[in-house]
Amino acid sequence: MKRSDLTHEYFSRRGAMPPSMADKHRAFNLVVQVMAMVKCSAGNQPSGVLELGTQPLTWHSDKSLTEFMLDAFPHFGIVNLNVHDDLNKTRGVKPVLTGARLKKVAGLRFRGTDDLRNHLRMDDRRGIIEIDHYTSVLKEHLVASRPIGDDAATLEQSISRGIVPRQIALEALDSVQKILFPFDSDSEVFLRGLVSKQSFDPDCLRYDSAGYRMQAEQEIRYKYFGRRLLDLLEEVENPSPRGTLEKWLQRKSGARYVMMATLVGVFCVVVLGILGLAVGIFQAWVAYEAWKYPPTPQGRA
Secondary structure: OEHHHHHHHHHHOOOOOOOOHHHHHHHHHHHHHHHHOOOEEEOOOOHHHOOOOOOOEEEOOOOEHHHHHHHHOOOOOOEOOEEEOOOOOEEEOHHHHOHHHHHHHHOOEEEEEOOHHHOOOEEOOOOEEEEEOOHHHHHHHHHHHOOOOOOOOOHHHHHHOOOOOHHHHHHHHHHHHHHHOOOOOHHHHHHHHHHHHOOOOHHHHOOOHHHHOOHHHOOOOEOOOHHHHHHHHHHHHOOOOOOHHHHHOOOOHHHHHHHHHHHHHHHHHHHHHHHHHHHHHHHHHHHHHHHHOOOOOOOOO
């Protein structure tokens, strides 16, 4: 059912004076945010009521909730998280994408979001990754969707019941607890800091997702957030320049660090040359003073 039809059907049942159209839109936006973990706005919603600093996805009046959710989570096909190294050997990328490594190697920071659509979205200019950390809510959706499953025939059924599809919920949950912040690792310690300092959901630290999975879901393949994981891999292998000097240098990390090493070497040579010149001048001055004022022999008999 289209949004316009849903709005009309719901508010036409109310006997009291109906609210303004803006209030109707706001009510439906809040319902979708709570139900589907996605911020949305109406097609004719004024910009003044949009969330500060974010741009909610528009749920147009001529589209159904299913169409809106499909727009919010485009399906890119299964993304292969195994890559070939220089020796043509296959390696998994998951060990490279831990939170501690992303922070140390790529200089990235983490910021919580309550919009599932923005999960793993990276702002490479500011070096920020958005994390939907509400794992407790994701687990509740997994509980609710267990009787439905998540094949192509039941995707619409999940959405119509106000449930985040299992594949999306599992990808978001696993990307947090199995990739970014795996159990018993330095990244888990880092996650504890995010929970205490940035108010991440404490449930992030409860690694009990096995109880919410079906038998065939112990290992999942990424269809919705896989491309963003590959973007993070690219950022680790070729970090974006952060500081003023790095921004001036080339974009690719190899060339950037070669040039940086060259500049450091030139700087060291110049400094050593200046110090050598200073020592030479001092020695010449000492020799000149010794020649100009030779020592006087001590009293002769």
